[in-house]
Amino acid sequence: MVDPIRKILSIILPIIITGALLIVVVMHFYVSYVFRIAININALSSNSAKMQDIGWFVGIIDLFVVFLTVSVSLVFFFITMRRLKEFFAADIEKYLLAIESSSNHIIITDSNGLILYANKGAEKMTGYTFQEMVGNTPRLWGALMSGEFYKNLWQTIKYDRNVFCGEVKNRRKNQEEYFTLAHISPMIDKYNNLIGFVATEEDITDHKQVEKELDDARVATRNILEDLQMERENLSQAKSRDDAILSSIGDGLIAVDRDGTIIMMNGVAENMFGCGSGEFLGKKFYEAFGSEDERGDLVPREKREFSVTLTVGKKNVVTSADAYYYIRKDGTRFPVAFTASPIIFNDQIIGAINIFRDIATEKELDRLKSEFVSLASHQLRTPLTGISWTVDLFLRKEKLPEKQRKYLKDIRLSADRLNILVELLLSISRIESGRVGVVPESVDLVEFIKNDLRGCSMLFEKKKLTSVFTNHPEKLIAIIDKSLFDYIFQNILSNAINYTPKGGMVEIVLKIKEDSALLVISDTGIGIPKEAQTRIFEKFFRASNAVMAKPDGTGLGLYIAREAVKLLGGKIWYESNEGGGAVFYVEFPLAVKSLQGKVGLIPLKMFAHK
Amino acid sequence: MNKIKIIIVEDDEILARVLYAELTDAGFKVLQAFDGEAGLALARSEHPDLVLLDLILPKKYGFEVLEELKKSPDTKDIPVIILTLLGEDEDIKRGLELGANDYIVKSSHAVAEIIEKIKNFFAKKFNPQIEQEEK
The missing domain is CATH 3.30.565.10 (Histidine kinase-like ATPase, C-terminal domain)
Incomplete structure (x- = not known):
C-alpha cells in the first residue's frame, strides 16, 4: 500500500509545486500591478521623484524574483514530466525485464524465422549467445525432428496462424541433446499482417527423463505383475494337476498336518469311509475315524499309524502288518493295508500321508486259498492214508507169497511218496501264506x-x-x-x-x-x-x-x-x-527271533526214530 | 477182565474199517460211529475207555463233540485221542486245551504205529510207573 501512494505522491507533488509557483508568478504580476498604481497615486500626491527611484529598484527585484520563480517551476515541470513518463514506462519495462530474465527460452523471429530477439533463458538453454543467434534461424539448435514435423509446424503458425504446441528435440552448442515443450505463436499487427513469431520453450528433458523412468517403472511393474499372474496361473495349473493326480489315485489317501488335522482326503477314501465330500477335513484323524485290530479292540491313539509317523525326530514309515481295520462312519469296519509316511519339508516333518486300500477281497481270497489248500490236502490225504493203512492191514493179516508182498510194498511206497508230495505242497502253501x-x-x-x-x-x-x-x-x-x-x-x-x-x-x-x-x-x-x-x-x-x-x-x-x-x-x-x-x-x-504263526512245517520222516 | 472199550468216530469208512480191524485184533472192544452226533450219543450211552475222535466230521465237528463230552460231568472223564489229518498246530493246541489226552496225525503214521500209541496210552493209564519211567 505504501508504494503506490509514494509513487502517486512523487508525481503529484512536483505538479502541485509547479502549479503553486506559476500561481505565485501570476499573483505577483497582479500584486505588482496594484502596488504600482498605489505608488503612482502616492507619487502624485507626494514625493513622486523619490517614489520613482524606489519603483526602479522594486521593478528590478521583482523581475529577478519572477525569473527565479519561473525557473524553479520549470525545473518542477520537468521533474513532473519525468515522473509521469516513469510512471507510464514502468509496466513495459517490467514486461521486458520479465521476458529477459525468464528461465524459459524466449525468442522472437521475423516472419521468415530469422531471430530478432532472444532472452537470457534462450542463451542459457541453447548455449549460443544472443550475438550468435541474431540473423540465424532456430535451426541453429533444432532441425532434429522429422521433415513432416517442421512442415506441420510452419503450416500451423505461418499459414493457419495458430499457436503450435509440441515437444521438440534440440541440441545445445555443446552437442548435448535436450527436449523442450515449445509454444510458437504468430505475431499479427493491427493491419492483420504477420510480422513475426514468438517462441517460448521449456526444458522438459528432466521431466521427460522422470516420465521415461516412470514409464519404465510402469512397464517393469506391469511385467512383474504379468509374471506374477503367469506364475500364479502356472501354480494353479500345477496344483490342479497335482490335485488331479492325487484324486486319481485308486487307493484311499488321507493327509494330516503336524497336529494330526486332516488336510486332504481323496474321493476314494471318502467313499470307503462313507462320509460326505470334505466332511473329515479339519478334523483330527483320531476323531474322524477309529481303527481296530482283528479282535475288535480299538487301537489307542498313540499307536495309530499317523501318531507313529508324526513322532518328532524320526522318519517312521508305517506299513500295516497284522489285521488292521478302519471304522466307517456307520460303525461298520473294513480291513485295510496301508502305508503311512511322514511328509518331510526342509528336513522337518510337516505332516503325514497315508495311502490305504480295502483288502476285504484279498483277505477273502487269502482265506479261500488257504481253505482250499488245506481242504485239498485233506481230501488227498484221506484216500492216501486209506491206501497205506489198508496195505498195512493186508500185509499183516494175510499170509501172501513173497512176490505179492513185494507188489503191496510197492503200492505202500508209492502212497508214501504221494503223501510226502502232498505234505511238501502243504508246507509250501503254509510258508507262502506267511502262516x-x-x-x-x-x-x-x-x-x-x-x-x-x-x-x-x-x-x-x-x-x-x-x-x-x-x-x-x-x-x-x-x-x-x-x-x-x-x-x-x-x-x-x-x-x-x-x-x-x-x-x-x-x-x-x-x-x-x-x-x-x-x-x-x-x-x-x-x-x-x-x-x-x-x-x-x-x-x-x-x-x-x-x-x-x-x-x-x-x-x-x-x-x-x-x-x-x-x-x-x-x-x-x-x-x-x-x-x-x-x-x-x-x-x-545263535538266538533266533520268535515269530507268531499258526502252523509249522510238516516234518520230514526220513529218519526211523521220528 | 473186561475188554477195553474204544469208540472210533471216523467218517471215512476205509480208515474206520482198518482201525476197527487192527484194534480188534489188538484185543480191544471197538464200537464205531460215522458222524459227530452218533459219536457223541454212543459215547454217552457206552461210556468207553477211549474215544478216537476225528475232527472233520459230518453233522457235528470233532471239537464240538469233544467240548460237549468234557462239559457233562457224566462223560468228562472219558479219555479222548484226536485223530487228525490236518496237523495244524492250532488245531492240536485247541484239541489239547479242550481236554483231549493226545493227538495222532493219521497220515504221518503207519497204522501199526497208531495201534502202538494206543496200547501205550493204556499201558501208561493202568500202570503210571511207565509214565514215570519215561519222564
Whole structure:
C-alpha cells in the first residue's frame, strides 16, 4: 500500500509545486500591478521623484524574483514530466525485464524465422549467445525432428496462424541433446499482417527423463505383475494337476498336518469311509475315524499309524502288518493295508500321508486259498492214508507169497511218496501264506545232529556211505526253532545221501561264528552242474544230473529249506562242481527271533526214530 | 477182565474199517460211529475207555463233540485221542486245551504205529510207573 501512494505522491507533488509557483508568478504580476498604481497615486500626491527611484529598484527585484520563480517551476515541470513518463514506462519495462530474465527460452523471429530477439533463458538453454543467434534461424539448435514435423509446424503458425504446441528435440552448442515443450505463436499487427513469431520453450528433458523412468517403472511393474499372474496361473495349473493326480489315485489317501488335522482326503477314501465330500477335513484323524485290530479292540491313539509317523525326530514309515481295520462312519469296519509316511519339508516333518486300500477281497481270497489248500490236502490225504493203512492191514493179516508182498510194498511206497508230495505242497502253501511261525527253544545242536545221524544210519549203510561228524564244539546250545532246523538239516542231508554214489562220504561240520552258527554239509556226490547253479533253490527245479540219479525227486526240498532258513533269519549257500561233490552252508543266529504263526512245517520222516 | 472199550468216530469208512480191524485184533472192544452226533450219543450211552475222535466230521465237528463230552460231568472223564489229518498246530493246541489226552496225525503214521500209541496210552493209564519211567 505504501508504494503506490509514494509513487502517486512523487508525481503529484512536483505538479502541485509547479502549479503553486506559476500561481505565485501570476499573483505577483497582479500584486505588482496594484502596488504600482498605489505608488503612482502616492507619487502624485507626494514625493513622486523619490517614489520613482524606489519603483526602479522594486521593478528590478521583482523581475529577478519572477525569473527565479519561473525557473524553479520549470525545473518542477520537468521533474513532473519525468515522473509521469516513469510512471507510464514502468509496466513495459517490467514486461521486458520479465521476458529477459525468464528461465524459459524466449525468442522472437521475423516472419521468415530469422531471430530478432532472444532472452537470457534462450542463451542459457541453447548455449549460443544472443550475438550468435541474431540473423540465424532456430535451426541453429533444432532441425532434429522429422521433415513432416517442421512442415506441420510452419503450416500451423505461418499459414493457419495458430499457436503450435509440441515437444521438440534440440541440441545445445555443446552437442548435448535436450527436449523442450515449445509454444510458437504468430505475431499479427493491427493491419492483420504477420510480422513475426514468438517462441517460448521449456526444458522438459528432466521431466521427460522422470516420465521415461516412470514409464519404465510402469512397464517393469506391469511385467512383474504379468509374471506374477503367469506364475500364479502356472501354480494353479500345477496344483490342479497335482490335485488331479492325487484324486486319481485308486487307493484311499488321507493327509494330516503336524497336529494330526486332516488336510486332504481323496474321493476314494471318502467313499470307503462313507462320509460326505470334505466332511473329515479339519478334523483330527483320531476323531474322524477309529481303527481296530482283528479282535475288535480299538487301537489307542498313540499307536495309530499317523501318531507313529508324526513322532518328532524320526522318519517312521508305517506299513500295516497284522489285521488292521478302519471304522466307517456307520460303525461298520473294513480291513485295510496301508502305508503311512511322514511328509518331510526342509528336513522337518510337516505332516503325514497315508495311502490305504480295502483288502476285504484279498483277505477273502487269502482265506479261500488257504481253505482250499488245506481242504485239498485233506481230501488227498484221506484216500492216501486209506491206501497205506489198508496195505498195512493186508500185509499183516494175510499170509501172501513173497512176490505179492513185494507188489503191496510197492503200492505202500508209492502212497508214501504221494503223501510226502502232498505234505511238501502243504508246507509250501503254509510258508507262502506267511502262516508258519518260529518258536525258539534251547537246543544242543551237536546232540541234535548226532541223534539225526543215528536215526538214518540205515540209509548210510544201505548206500555204503561214510558219515563224518567230528569237527564240532563239544556242545552248541542255540535258541532255535527245532522243527525248522530239523527240516533244513534233514533236507540237505537227504540230498547228500541221495546224490552221492555208493562208497562216498558225507561230512558234517558245525561251528560258532561270532553270534551265528555255521552248519556245513559236504558230500562226494554228483555235484551241481554250472547251468543249474543259479536255479537250484527254485520251486520244482531239478538239475539234469539229479533227475538222472533220482527220477522221483520233487524239486521242492531246497526251496522249502531256503524259506525255512529265511524264517530263522539266516542264509544258505553252496559250493559245487559237477561231479565234484557239493558243500552246503547254512548260517543262522545263535538266538533266533520268535515269530507268531499258526502252523509249522510238516516234518520230514526220513529218519526211523521220528 | 473186561475188554477195553474204544469208540472210533471216523467218517471215512476205509480208515474206520482198518482201525476197527487192527484194534480188534489188538484185543480191544471197538464200537464205531460215522458222524459227530452218533459219536457223541454212543459215547454217552457206552461210556468207553477211549474215544478216537476225528475232527472233520459230518453233522457235528470233532471239537464240538469233544467240548460237549468234557462239559457233562457224566462223560468228562472219558479219555479222548484226536485223530487228525490236518496237523495244524492250532488245531492240536485247541484239541489239547479242550481236554483231549493226545493227538495222532493219521497220515504221518503207519497204522501199526497208531495201534502202538494206543496200547501205550493204556499201558501208561493202568500202570503210571511207565509214565514215570519215561519222564
